[in-house]
Amino acid sequence: NAGVTQTPKFQVLKTGQSMTLQCAQDMNHNSMYWYRQDPGMGLRLIYYSASEGTTDKGEVPNGYNVSRLNKREFSLRLESAAPSQTSVYFCASTDPGKGARGEQFFGPGTRLTVL
């Protein structure tokens, strides 16, 4: 039981390049999330997927797209990376049906630098 896994762990991009961050969970959770963490800003929600087949914007969606490929996988794509997207990205999952408190399980993060 690996929980939430993210790839890659580190990535350096040049401005304008594109990339996809991968996330998978093996806990059979319905809801999945992408956050970014910046100093002094906490965790800010980029996009989330309440259930398979649905995605919604979070607090900071501009410059990103997501795909809920199946129940296990939720990917985040940067089409044209900008230096402002330098951050640590976390994927998380939860199952509102099981945990009424909304406890989320997080992956280890992807540290992205855009030059």
Next chain:
Amino acid sequence: DQQVKQNSPSLSVQEGRISILNCDYTNSMFDYFLWYKKYPAEGPTFLISISSIKDKNEDGRFTVFLNKSAKHLSLHIVPSQPGDSAVYFCAASGKTGGFKTIFGAGTRLFVKA
């Protein structure tokens, strides 16, 4: 507009003493309040939560207090241990929208041996 605020960026406490981390919120519609702990180079992990209908929840050395009238919650760690040194995030969530969660900016706790 920050719905969840942690006004202290850092806190330093002596080992064995009490650590008190504070959090304020503005939205009275939240159903649950949670605390997450984060070590460097790792993802946050859930620590303890409290329902909006309660005022206290205890789990071992960790206790969370909720004051709804003041829209304030706090996390008490007693006794503090060096292994508690981490960043602590306060968060709030609701049943609607797939438990979309709002996080505070975090408080870095240093426990000195």
